[in-house]
Amino acid sequence: MTLYGEIRSLAEKKNALILAHNYQNPQIQDAADHVGDSLELARVAASNSASIIVFCGVHFMAESAYILSPSKKVLLPDITAGCPMADMVTAAALRAKKKELPNAKVVTYINSPADAKAESDVICTSSNAVKIVQNIDADEILFVPDKNLGNWVSRFTDKKIHLWDGYCPIHALITADEIIRIKQEHPDALLMVHPECSPEIINLADEVFSTGEMVRFVQKTDKKKIIVGTESGMIHKLKKAAPDKEFILASENFFCKNMKKTTLEKVLAALKSEEPVVTVPDETADRARLALEKMLELSR
Numbered sequence: 478m479t480l481y482g483e484i485r486s487l488a489e490k491k492n493a494l495i496l497a498h499n500y501q502n503p504q505i506q507d508a509a510d511h512v513g514d515s516l517e518l519a520r521v522a523a524s525n526s527a528s529i530i531v532f533c534g535v536h537f538m539a540e541s542a543y544i545l546s547p548s549k550k551v552l553l554p555d556i557t558a559g560c561p562m563a564d565m566v567t568a569a570a571l572r573a574k575k576k577e578l579p580n581a582k583v584v585t586y587i588n589s590p591a592d593a594k595a596e597s598d599v600i601c602t603s604s605n606a607v608k609i610v611q612n613i614d615a616d617e618i619l620f621v622p623d624k625n626l627g628n629w630v631s632r633f634t635d636k637k638i639h640l641w642d643g644y645c646p647i648h649a650l651i652t653a654d655e656i657i658r659i660k661q662e663h664p665d666a667l668l669m670v671h672p673e674c675s676p677e678i679i680n681l682a683d684e685v686f687s688t689g690e691m692v693r694f695v696q697k698t699d700k701k702k703i704i705v706g707t708e709s710g711m712i713h714k715l716k717k718a719a720p721d722k723e724f725i726l727a728s729e730n731f732f733c734k735n736m737k738k739t740t741l742e743k744v745l746a747a748l749k750s751e752e753p754v755v756t757v758p759d760e761t762a763d764r765a766r767l768a769l770e771k772m773l774e775l776s777r
């Protein structure tokens with residue numbers, strides 16, 4: 478039997494659901510039951526009757542899935558797959574900042590550790606961050622940890638936004654020169670980028686979208702050629718969503734080595750051993766869940 482076949486048959490036997498983030502390698506995406514962004518996947522995990530979730534992504538995503546569905550066993554095939562941006566905020570540092578800014582409400586990007594979520598008023602994703610900041614009952618916001626997403630959000634509100642000094646090192650690698658060059662090479666292409674890119678890159682883009690919005694956009698646009706300014710795994714997802722279109726990765730630097738740590742071999746090993754398991758202490762999970770539920774309420 479192929480590796481793919483072994484994974485699928487063991488997943489069925491053990492009532493396990495395989496979830497893959499949009500940035501995973503193509504073979505992982507193809508072996509998964511669902512491919513999506515971190516929130517879509519956490520929601521699928523929570524609404525599904527599977528007893529095991531194999532989360533092909535990075536640590537904070539598996540934590541979010543556990544927080545929303547604590548009765549399930551959540552496995553992360555490579556326990557060292559972390560997110561450097563999520564690691565740029567700690568609960569202790571956030572508590573200290575909250576003391577400095579007593580009037581600010583804390584809006585925390587889902588790319589954050591569970592204990593930082595627990596210190597937050599509300600969580601956001603890249604697709605609902607603007608709406609959350611607009612709808613939250615506060616004129617002063619502490620936006621954590623992605624300063625680039627926070628900067629993007631600040632273009633749509635008059636509220637005072639304090640930015641945490643965090644960022645995605647992958648999206649930060651892209652230079653304006655690279656973008657200008659690729660636009661010149663493909664003058665007939667549209668450029669769409671993720672809001673984790675720096676303001677300089679965003680200013681050069683035709684569209685700024687979360688990964689979920691990118692998928693929906695390419696399915697309906699008349700544009701045939703699209704330059705994609707986000708992690709390389711997205712190209713596979715977009716080609717499947719719109720096979721008639723041409724997608725060009727804006728830069729070879731869009732490669733998250735943490736996302737690419739998941740392999741089919743590790744997925745099979747996780748299914749066999751039911752390890753490594755990701756959990757969150759009850760008290761932290763309960764508080765983080767409140768912030769996640771607040772997001773669902775404010776993004777309606």
Ligand code: SF4
Pocket residue numbers: 500535559560561562563588645646647648708733735736
């Ligand atoms: S692409 Fe950036 S934000 Fe996403 S997991 Fe990798 S380091 Fe974290």
